[in-house]
Amino acid sequence: MADKSSSFGYLPPLTLALVLSYMAVAMPLAVIPPFITSWPGYGNAVAGLVVGCAFISTILTRTLAGGFADRRGGRSAMRLGLVLYTLASAICLVAGLDLLPRNASLGLLIVGRLLLGIGESYTLVGMHGWGIGLIGPQGAGKVLTWTGAAMYGAFAFGGPLGLELYHLAGFSTLMGVCTLLPLIGLAIVQGVPAAPIFSNKRESFWPVLGTIRPFGMVVALQGVGFAVLGAFLSVYFLARHWHFGSLGLTCFGLAFVAGRLFGGHLPEKMGGIRVAMISLGIEAAGQACIAFAPGPVLALSGAILTGAGCSLIYPSMGVEVVKRVPASIRATALGGFAAFQDLSYAVSGPVAGTLSDHLGYRAIFLMGLGCALIGLILVFKLARRGALPLTGVAEG
The missing domain is CATH 1.20.1250.20 (MFS general substrate transporter like domains)
Structure with a gap:
């Protein structure tokens, strides 16, 4: 190679x-x-x-x-x-x-x-x-960052x-x-060479589920903020009689891609756990800004913070998954890890819609805030137990 x-x-x-x-x-x-x-x-x-x-x-x-x-x-x-x-x-x-x-x-x-x-x-x-x-x-970290930006x-x-x-x-x-x-x-991609294959036998996903589950749960909790923003921010603006609701996803997307492009090296440099802590805190702040915004400017600022916060959580936790699974089952583990985020997106919309019908649109973003904070608590617990190093990235 x-x-x-x-x-x-x-x-x-x-x-x-x-x-x-x-x-x-x-x-x-x-x-x-x-x-x-x-x-x-x-x-x-x-x-x-x-x-x-x-x-x-x-x-x-x-x-x-x-x-x-x-x-x-x-x-x-x-x-x-x-x-x-x-x-x-x-x-x-x-x-x-x-x-x-x-x-x-x-x-x-x-x-x-x-x-x-x-x-x-x-x-x-x-x-x-x-x-x-x-x-x-x-x-x-670079691969996961570039894929997310794409x-x-x-x-x-x-x-x-x-x-x-x-x-x-x-x-x-x-x-x-x-x-x-x-x-x-x-x-x-025709001219890109194949990578080494470390195993040609069928590997089971279940032995590594316990390893990737806490990282996947963090990614799933982070995904709620993006899902509710994407689905309901524009109607939230309409309900509050605010203008510029269509800019919400633009603000989120630009902040997300900028975070991936300019901060993509951070999970490898600082360690995935530290970056995830910071990122979840930023996402929580963004969801709080949207939920309690008295006007559209603060709500759009919340969309920017949410995008910036969500940007690096997936590669941060993905780096930790790669460090903990053998090369022969790496793609299987990453596939299962990605499924946590898919499941979050699939479930968040219907749950948020039901919640808004009973408690109003603000409750949706309070749900996003709560999930980000639960994710932050989970990462702190993992770090305290020694499941994750606070600094540095292990050798491949």
Whole structure:
């Protein structure tokens, strides 16, 4: 394998391919509800099912993708994921051509969305395994940081771009673009060499569940703040008769990506536990600002703090996971670790919606505040027990 500096040069093409693949996820996300509800007799509940099924298939296949990456290599897993993305988008394209009865088109959309979720599992876990395998465990923080910046950058730009393309050219044209983007990503990574494979036998996920669970719980608790902000900040602004609610996600996204780009080295330099402590405190402050804001300026400031706080928690805890699992099961462990965040996103929305119906929108952000504080307490307890070093990062 090449030396560390030359191996790091493989990270930009891998990241660019990930950006393109996540654009294929982000661009249709805001389009599917208006597309489905434009069909006579189909409402928001059906649209929600079509949107949400992709996240469910992602959660259910994270560890499966991780096992594949451990046995066959991250390169094979990521390339397979990109192919699945292409196939999923092509199926959705056919569903949008209005050639079939509505129920058949709906069934195709659901199949495409389920396949998209599987593609996301293999692409992301493959990127983790491929990148860390090339750079080494000492570069795990950089790989996790770059992948997060790619994902959230794609969501920040993909949503508005997808809506604009949908209004200009229709659903099938949009899905045609989404079919091409992963193929371009596949071409970009063709020249990146495979990383070493440490095991070609099937490794079980369950032996490492106890190791990754506390780190995954921290990531899940952190994810609540992002989930409730993304889903409910704009309607919170409307309920308070404030302007500029649409800027909330922009503020969050810019702060998140900036944190990844400018602070991505901190988990390796300071240790994941210390960075997580600081980050959870910042996220809690952001959620408190939103909950108790007397006007939109403080609420938008809270969105910035939430984005900055959430930014480094996933790579911080991911670094600790990589340090504690053998290389032969690294991708499986990271797949299970990522599933904690997926589950947080999947559960937070419905819980927050129910909470807001009974207690109002402020209660949602108080829930985000409470989860961040519980995460902070959990990290402090782990550090006090000696489960995590307060400084430094162990050798790979």
